[in-house]
Amino acid sequence: MGDEDSRAELEAAIVKLDRAVAALRAEYGNTLGTRRLASDVRRLADDLEELGDPAPGHYASRQAELEEIPDVPYDPSMWADAEDEGFGAPDRHAP
Numbered sequence: 001m002g003d004e005d006s007r008a009e010l011e012a013a014i015v016k017l018d019r020a021v022a023a024l025r026a027e028y029g030n031t032l033g034t035r036r037l038a039s040d041v042r043r044l045a046d047d048l049e050e051l052g053d054p055a056p057g058h059y060a061s062r063q064a065e066l067e068e069i070p071d072v073p074y075d076p077s078m079w080a081d082a083e084d085e086g087f088g089a090p091d092r093h094a095p
Contacts, residue, residue, distance in 0.1 A: 018045075021038050
């Protein structure tokens with residue numbers, strides 16, 4: 001899906017939201033909730049308009065590959081000579 005397609009889909013969704021909010025306003029009246037919904041839809045439309053054209057050379061981000069970390073215990077020698085941070089020296093005890 002290209003930029004034009006996704007932008008057109010979003011514009012169509014905003015128009016549909018605007019109609020739905022207008023229908024709710026007719027049913028519920030000019031309440032705080034319907035005014036806030038209408039304001040949200042206007043803000044979405046304004047934000048989309050402010051986007052403008054994509055920056056030159058900008059490519060859609062790709063999903064980063066997840067690195068699987070095995071669920072096995074670490075080698076205990078890796079922790080040799082390490083202190084347990086937060087517990088202090090091994091000969092002292094927490095209060």
